[in-house]
Amino acid sequence: SQELEQSPQSLIVQEGKNLTINCTSSKTLYGLYWYKQKYGEGLIFLMMLQKGGEEKSHEKITAKLDEKKQQSSLHITASQPSHAGIYLCGADRGRAGGTSYGKLTFGQGTILTVHP
């Protein structure tokens, strides 16, 4: 989607390295979702961020949403081969009045490869 840009498109790292994936919207968002997809499989929910400045962590993955609610980052610490896959951000752009827009728009995804 042109409204949601993910970077980088692909990333190759050595096991144990840290990495960051970014997701940028041209508009302020109601909510931002991170999903992971393995080849040939469906998406797995990772985290959802809704408040400006919010940060959530699960195991070695941390997601942040900036104060303006237009940019989010996903940071993986000490990457492992199990982290490999496609990471997608999904945005709920919301409606006037501060409610959900009703559907998500997804970024193009970031392909992560982790070499042992």
Added chain:
Amino acid sequence: DAGVIQSPRHEVTEMGQEVTLRCKPISGHDYLFWYRQTMMRGLELLIYFNNNVPIDDSGMPEDRFSAKMPNASFSTLKIQPSEPRDSAVYFCASSNPSGRVTDTQYFGPGTRLTVL
């Protein structure tokens, strides 16, 4: 819970044939989404239902595509007639009735459609 179930997992058909994809959402979920994923366009929302009623079908590409949800535990996405450009992975997802339509969506494994 078995999760979202989709069938078939793979479908190969010839141009002009009718294709029907099936989805069983997680029991108790009252939102159901159909997505299409291609390399060129990424993950796109086609249509979603709430309590078996179509809410937004603006993502349906054209009249060749139709979706139904006759009851809370079953939905179909039909393409008639199919064309090679319809080749993609089609995902079904459902979400928990917490009052937010974009609450965490649980994805099925997808149906990989190839139209020759």
